[in-house]
Amino acid sequence: MLDQKAYEILQIIEANGRLESNKIAKMVDLTSEEVDQYVKELEDKNVILSYSAVVDWTKLPAKETVTATIDVKVAPKRGVGFDEVAERIYRFPEVKALYLMSGAYDLSVVIEGKTMQETARFVSERLSTIDSVLSTTTHFQLKTYKHDGVIFKEPESDKRIVVSP
Template structure:
């Protein structure tokens, strides 16, 4: 079902979701048709869940969203652990990501809002009011340096002096 070629294809697609089957085929020594078959199987088995782009919204003249990372301490419920409260949290449209963590907090929630006040309201009115939630700590993202392996830095200009014979 899932072999070494599947892993190779996934690694390539994860780095560049727009790469075409012909290029992948050359990289993994398969035909484009075989690559398409692998990808279809990976999609059908929910291994590949979606394709997305990493966008530097700071470069555009639009209202930037406010992103917050919220550490959440939870009282797990008998028989379901953290899954039940996690499901309640990830169903909120403001929640962009949710992770079960080890350490001082149980869940890490990534939330996006239009303003800091909107995000704070989400935490105080919706997240903190869930029965199993014991405490939250909110961290607002100030600047993105790297996201999903992509560095958000302008390429530096080559300052070397051109030498000609």
């Protein structure tokens, strides 16, 4: 079981994975070595799975991709439920995220492709052909406003007039 310090460290790392141990230590009233020990233990227990950056790819047009969210209706299999079909889907390299959902659809799949055609081919040729998949609805992402808690907005410039004596 995790103690309160572990939860505090996790919240800090989730907000900023690049923060140095000595800074985290000051924030949670521990030594840098104790923070490193907590982090290693959390990584070993697979509580911390990965560290990542939020990138605004629109600033690099040559690297832009097409992102789609696909709602998938599935016929679950006896004994394994949705897990077996979910595993087949998340193994595709185009799949960036996969969630079991409540509501009209069972799975929500987030994929990335180089073009809209490539993304459409993935849905029609790979995803829809899986036996348990009954139907899909594809939503293409047009613009990102916020992702993983980060707002994608240019900082506003200071429009005040400089006054000097």
